């Protein structure tokens with residue numbers, strides 16, 4: 001297959017950041033995505049309807065493609081109240097709330113220190129049918145960084161899902177076979193996003209023969225048996241798994257540093273990167289389910305009513321891309337992409 005038309009895809013997990021870089025991130029993400037779940041881990045974070053409404057305005061002012069719709073997300077803290085959830089829902093702009101265990105990832109210091117602190121908030125989310133999006137890693141310094149997702153599933157997620165059987169839960173950017181197995185076995189109310197970089201790479205790509213900081217993201221790339229489990233889940237057509245790029249730009253100097261930031265930039269070539277994986281697996285016929293249908297079905301939103309077309313055409317990824325007055329190094333910098341979006 002060298003040409004494929006699919007329903008317009010959506011990105012169910014992206015970081016657009018804020019300020020001058022919005023011009024760049026919004027241009028890339030709105031190029032052909034219909035909607036995007038916009039992560040709220042700004043400094044300070046988006047903690048209520050007012051913050052979400054103002055951030056939405058700044059994104060729209062950054063000139064997205066006409067028709068692009070940012071879906072806003074609330075950042076849960078120990079101080080979030082059930083009233084915050086009700087107000088966010090009523091705004092019509094907020095589609096989910098995000099649980100960052102405090103200290104788990106970039107800009108998560110205001111996150112939740114113990115899920116038991118927000119049980120009334122989670123109950124309110126269940127009542128309002130607002131999905132809970134989860135960065136699923138424990139923060140215990142004693143736990144090996146490669147085990148933090150599996151440990152989170154066993155010690156925090158399993159009891160949480162059991163206590164709130166009607167709560168919609170998205171385990172974000174899954175990285176392990178443990179996560180795939182957990183999500184498959186859970187009820188219809190539990191889904192997961194999968195990034196392109198966790199499908200394309202494993203920890204050898206990041207660490208063998210030299211350390212490659214642009215592959216460093218959280219949860220960290222795992223060994224290849226986990227990568228294989230993710231590839232199987234994404235390309236299976238299973239409706240619980242859907243596209244979330246977790247495109248998370250940091251300026252070049254912040255990544256290429258003695259203490260580099262976590263996050264990889266993929267918004268410049270998102271569907272093109274996924275297409276490479278699906279092609280390798282002989283599963284291009286499943287790309288539309290993963291990229292365009294499963295996400296809206298999970299969120300109970302209509303699928304987009306137009307299409308995009310991709311074609312087998314190579315194009316070079318630049319070494320760096322503009323990021324406000326700085327630059328970002330995109331995934332596959334200096335390499336050739338093999339698929340191109342030709343319509344949409």
Ligand SMILES: NC(=O)N[C@@H](CC(=O)O)C(=O)O
Pocket residue numbers: 015041105106107135216217218219246248249262263264
């Ligand atoms: N994925 C990452 O490594 N980083 C994200 C935060 C996140 O999604 O955990 C970021 O905001 O930079």
Ligand SMILES: [Zn+2]
Pocket residue numbers: 105135172173218219
């Ligand atoms: Zn995360």
Ligand SMILES: [Zn+2]
Pocket residue numbers: 013014015039173246248
């Ligand atoms: Zn993220």
